[in-house]
Amino acid sequence: MWKEFKEFAFKKGNFIDLAVAVVIGTAFSSIVSSFVDNIIMPLVGMLIGGIDITDLKIHVGDAEVLYGTFLQEILDFFIIAFSIFFVIRFFNRFKRKEEPVEEAVEEKLEPTEQLLTEIRDLLQEQNNKA
Numbered sequence: 204m205w206k207e208f209k210e211f212a213f214k215k216g217n218f219i220d221l222a223v224a225v226v227i228g229t230a231f232s233s234i235v236s237s238f239v240d241n242i243i244m245p246l247v248g249m250l251i252g253g254i255d256i257t258d259l260k261i262h263v264g265d266a267e268v269l270y271g272t273f274l275q276e277i278l279d280f281f282i283i284a285f286s287i288f289f290v291i292r293f294f295n296r297f298k299r300k301e302e303p304v305e306e307a308v309e310e311k312l313e314p315t316e317q318l319l320t321e322i323r324d325l326l327q328e329q330n331n332k333a
Contacts, residue, residue, distance in 0.1 A: 231290075235283045243282065244275070 248255055256278075259271025312320065 231287070232283055235286050236279055239275075239279050239282050243278075 244256060255271075257269075257271045257275045259269075259274070261268040261270065
């Protein structure tokens, strides 16, 4: 089992790739969250009359239901997902351009196969003339 785990984790770089993706994703998430909190939401607040969406709450007895914070997190998620979509789309465009175009390779027939193919073609010509 240990051998299989080592192959999984280190053979193709799965473990390393995953670690790098988590670190970059976390950094990217904090950048987008800052963008949403400090730029997008103040502008949205101005458009809807100065309301800070994170302060929205409902009092139920002694409890406070902070649905504004939940709405903020949903908005953050969609903006992060949208941003990641565009980053991946951007990188995929370059990836497609770098991939070599596979040319159609003609299969070389062995001499006997080539001879049989020529005989077949000659017979078809004779049948068409007759």
